[in-house]
Amino acid sequence: MTRIDATFARLRSEGKKAFVSYIMAGDPDVDASLAVMKGLPGAGVDIIELGLPFTDPMADGSTIQLAGQRALEQGMTLDRTLQMVRDFRVGNDSTPIVLMGYYNPIYSRGVDTFLAQAKEAGIDGLIIVDLPPEEDEELCLPAQAAGLNFIRLATPTTDDARLPRVLQNTSGFVYYVSITGITGAAAAQAVDVGPEVARIKAGTDLPVIVGFGIRTPETAREIASVADGCVVGSAIVGEIAKGRPTAEILAFVEGLASGAHSA
Template identity: 60%
Template sequence: MSRLEATFAALKAEGRSAFVTFITAGDPDHASSLEILKGLPDAGADIIELGMPFTDPAADGPAIDLAAHRALHAGANMKQTLSMVRDFRAGNAGTPIVLMGYFNPVYAYGIDRFVTDAADAGVDGLIIVDLPPEEDEELRLPANKAGIDVIRLATPTSDDARLTTILDGASGFVYYVAVAGVTGGKSATTEDIKAAVDRIKAQTDLPVAVGFGIRTPEQAGSVASVADAAVVGSAIVQTIASGLDESGKATAGMVKDVLDFTRHLAEGVRTAKQEKGCC
């Protein structure tokens, strides 16, 4: 059983959904980013999405776009991102890590080399937002062979026919993008999210994680009450940005503030289903 499968199975047995956090690798610098990454599980993260910095993150809003540029300015690259995963794994063997980003950095690194190095580092899954199902075999097949899930994205515009294509070959979980647009935008209603999750689950046994537009513990809890996981990215990344000084350097309390905020969000997820009397 993979780390992702084990995590979702354990949480299902507890009667709750997963809390998935996102940060950009190397934001605002390697040391601070690694400290946040290592602290996320104790702050309540069940699964961690680690962004691979890229110069043109077209699906991301201003917060994550700026985070990617801060990381790149500080010297982040794919080698450093994978090094962060290895350093994390030295102290944490259980929390799944999913690399999220765009195909260009993977292609530039070399697909075979990337898959080998990612598996060796302890990566559990990949979300490549600009690689459609029809074109992902060159990455998905070697990744799956190495034990890495390739997680597919569904959106509000994915009709049933498109869902069939999205789910064919998907593994790990399905990431449902709750709103049309970029990360950090408006939020969808709980009713709309539930309807979408139910429609996806009618076609797959994979867990469904929901992201985009979740900023508060209350919103995270609402999503967690109808989905298998709630994903928070931009709000955490904005907390990192708020902890920088005028020169863009991390202040003394930045890491603690980020982890405290993450812990606050996690509480919303952890109590959601219990409050609704599901367990």
Template identity: 60%
Template sequence: MMSRIETRFKALAAEGRAGLVTFVTAGDPDLATSAAILEALPAAGADVIEIGMPFTDPMADGPAIQASSRRALESGTTLAATLALVRNFRRKDDTTPIVLMGYYNPIYHRGVADFLKAAVDAGVDGLIVVDLPPEEDDELCLPAREAGLDFIRLATPTTDAARLPAVLANTSGFLYYVAIAGITGTRSAAAADVGQAVARLKAATPLPVAVGFGVRTPEQAADIARVADAVVVGSAIVDIIAKSDAAAAPAATSDFVKSLASGVRQARAEVAV
């Protein structure tokens, strides 16, 4: 039986287009608003949803996502509340893949076995845990795979040919290419450089390659969508939430995601013409 992630990427390939992966932080700016934002994302054009697990020390994230994590924690969002958001989302949507993204500390604190069972029961499809390298696969990656969750690994511009096999060894679902060296949301990569990097990665793995870090506009999303299997947008969406009051945030986020989705969907059609 195919996972939701594999099913979605096969459908995207059949349509001849890239996917849009959207990132939001659970509980930002509060749990009720966060639930409304999540519910609206698929209709706005999100093909896969990454949900950030709020954490006090998000070392790989830039100012925007750090601030979103702080807002979520201040609103009372816990790991249990994050899983409840997914569970409630699944009552209306059983097809959109959900990936939890974050850091190992909250998972370790809860207990790996308990967390994995709760995640599967809630309807989570995959995990991105940025501070566990391949050398630590026994900690979470392999148990997650055994539980039926995809474990999505990150590759970066500094992942060379010697390191890449270790990164790919137990990766599943898709490979996330971080297009810049540094923290999220601070700058963008040149499309030509991304194209070369994606070609190198696709020569090494049959997994879809999603590209993120620094994508902030529909035009940039379209550039990436011409060369990658998916485009990941996080900080720009989180900025929209931060600039909106709670009542307006779901609609403002949805409108922005619609513009990104339009860029992604038109990208290859423009090339074909």
């Protein structure tokens, strides 16, 4: 059982939905990013998605693209991202960390080497958005053999013919993208999301977490009420981009988490 599995088991026993937050590793710099990361569990975050900066983030909107650029300009690398995870683990051995990014840096490192380093650092799962199920032998299956969850995205365009393939080797949870398009592009609507979550859950026992388009505690509560939890990324990254103090960023996160947990 991974930390992700254990977290969902705990939440089920408490009758709570999950709140997942995304931040970009190294944005606006390593120290500030790590300070926010260390504060997220205390602000109510159940699972941390940590973005791996990449030069061509094709699934991300401008907010997260700019965060990646800021991190890269500060010299953020895969090695420094893994070190950030190690530094976090010094004080927290229970909160799951999911590394979210693209395959190129992993391929360049070498899959076996990367997986060994990720596991040693304390990463629990991967979301690699540019590897489709047809490429499961590249990373998905080796990752799961190494003890890491491989989390797949389903979208509004994932039809009934495609969905079983998407779910086949997914573990940890399913990430449902609530809108078509890039991150931060539109507002999620529970009336649209609910039936899609039900359709996914008919094909898997995994939790279904909904992301994209969630910016307020109210929306977090509405979306979590029709799923097993929600993810907020662009809204949090936007607060970081404004240069707000860590305490203000975490207070913003706490409001979102409270919304999700009240569902």
